[in-house]
Amino acid sequence: MAITKQQLREFAGKSGLDLFGVANIERFSGAPPRMHPASILPEARSVIVVGKRIMRGGWRGIEEGTYWPNYTYFDYHGLLNSFFIQAPLYDLACLIEDHGWEAVPYYSGVPEAQPDCPPVREGAVAPNVHLAIRIAGVAAGIGEIGWSKVFLTKKFGPRQRLHAIITDMPIEPDPLIEPGTICDRCMHCVSGCPGAIPHQKNAKTIKIQIEDKTYEWADVDMGKCTLMYHGGDPRVSPFIHKDFPGWCFDVTKQNLSEEAAYKLAWTLSLGHWRSTPEFPSGRIIEGHSYLAQWGMGEKEGGSFGVEGSRGCMRSCFNHLEKRGRIEQTFKGGDFIKRPRWILPCEVPKEPAGKP
DSSP states (O other): OOOOHHHHHHHHHHTTOOEEEEEEGGGGTTSOGGGOGGGTOTTOOEEEEEEEEOOGGGGHHHHHTSOOHHIIIIISSSHIIIIITHHHHHHHHHHHHHTTOOEEEEOOOOOSOOOSOOOSSTTSOOSOOOOOHHHHHHHTTSEEEOTTSOEEETTTBTOEEEEEEEESSOOOOOOOOOTTSSOOOOOHHHHHSSSSTTSEEEEEEEEEEETTEEEEEEEEOHHHHHHHHTTOOTTSOSSHHHHSTTOBOOGGGOOOOHHHHHHHHHHHHHOBOOOOSSSTTOBSSHHHHHHHHHTTOTTTTOOOOSSOOIIIIIIHHHHHHHHTOSSOOOTTOOSOOSOOOOOOSBOOOOOTTOO
16 A cells, blocks of 8 residues: 555654655755755655754753753754654654655764765765755745744744655655745844854855745854854853863954864864863863763764854744744743843953962
């Protein structure tokens, strides 16, 4: 018996996935070859995009400035992105293959690089192929991309992780969401961000066309964003000045590429140093190092979140909930309930000998 799209959707929901949408392969006609689903499965007819919510409470400790592990461990790179969503995704792919269609589960982690190298097989594209999962989510009718480049859905706003299945099974695509259905260009993502989103690259935007619809968002300065998010910004991390007392580093004045920002932030957070009486742990920034371990472990390639998406997610969903533009709301009212904290770039170094 043939399996239907509705049966796939119901199976996904019963397995614990919160979002399900389908794009036909034609909706990827404008994608570069190294970002095209058919570069992975040349016979691809459909891309199923699924999602699972990020818990609102996962950010609570960072919003209050009191507790950091939850978001990394459960909701960012940790269990949500690497386990909770993977098991039902795999089961859904197995169900498709049980009915005679090939299914390629796609892990949406960005590859380390797309190296300048030739294809390994004649007629193919070079590795690494990277399916832009947020654009795939738009193509599958699940949501749209907001001004801050964060993916938004009507159900959760920015609070979800997405993965995909590429299949040769022909499936009727879901309707595309009309641009502007969720994002109202309120610019709370800009005002809430410590410095990345206001710094668009040369005031540019990015536009994509899918069928008759045009989606547009800010060309965010990913160098500043990465420095803030991954532990290079002392204004949003209480851990930096403990290991670099007296250090002053203003992220808003930096002009690094995204790759250079990763190189700096990840070295500071994951690197090791000799153990000394001044710094006995032997870690460069001890607090960030523990976050990375708790986010699935350094050896497993775990990632970590320090800044916690202050503008692009927390400010965003707080506004969208108040405006009634997303479906899930909470009995306790606004997420942002108290004055928001931000630390100075520089903390004066204590005089020698002072306890």
